[in-house]
C-alpha cells in the first residue's frame with residue numbers, strides 16, 4: 414500500500430515489509446541517491462549496515478553524531494569500519510563539552526539528559542540531514558517496547574526525510590549471526606556485556622535477562638535520546 418506523505422517525493426507502491434534488508438537498502442539507494450545517507454553509532458547494527466551497503470556495491474554518506482562522549486572502543490570501531498569500507502564520514506558540528514559546561518553548567522547529562530541529548534544529538538542531526546531526502550538507520554523492533562512498531566519506511570516530519578529501517582524485523586541473534594558469518598569488525602564492548610552502547614555517562618552493561626537497551630539511562634525513565642522521534646522540533650534557546 415502506498416504511504417501517503419507530505420513530501421514532494423511520492424513513494425512507489427511497494428510492500429516494504431516483505432522486502433529483505435538488502436532489498437530495502439538497494440531500493441533506497443536507487444530511489445534517493447545521492448540524497449540518502451546512513452547514520453552510524455558504531456554498535457553492532459552499524460557493522461551490519463556498512464557491510465551490507467558495501468556487499469551491494471553501493472556508496473553512501475555515513476553520518477556520525479559524535480557527542481564527544483563515546484567510549485574509546487566505539488571510536489576504534491569507527492576507525493576500523495571507515496578504513497575497511499572506505500566510508501565517507503559526515504560529522505555535524507556538536508558543541509564541545511567545555512562549551513556545554515559554560516552554557517548549561519557541568520555534567521548536564523546528570524541534571525537534564527533530555528536537554529543534553531537535544532543539544533548533542535537531535536539538533537546536530539537536524540542540521541546533518543538537511544541535504545538529504547532519506548536517512549537509513551539501524552533501529553530494530555525487538556530492541557525495546559518503544560521501538561516495537563518501527564516501520565521499514567516512514568516519513569519524518571521532524572527531519573523532512575524518509576526514514577528507512579532495513580533491520581526493523583531483525584532480532585539480536587540474527588544481527589550476531591550476520592556479523593560473525595561475515596567476519597565484520599564490531600564494537601568489543603558488546604563482548605563485555607554492553608548490549609546497547611551510547612555515551613559513557615549514560616551507558617552501563619546489560620544483563621542477559623534485561624531488555625537490550627536497559628543499560629541506557631539506567632535508573633531513570635528515559636528510554637530514547639530523541640533522535641528517532643518524528644514530531645516537529647522545538648528548537649532550544
Ligand code: SF4
Nearest residue numbers: 522526529530612615
Ligand atoms: Fe548527553 Fe547522555 Fe544524551 Fe550523551 S546520551 S547526549 S551524555 S544525555
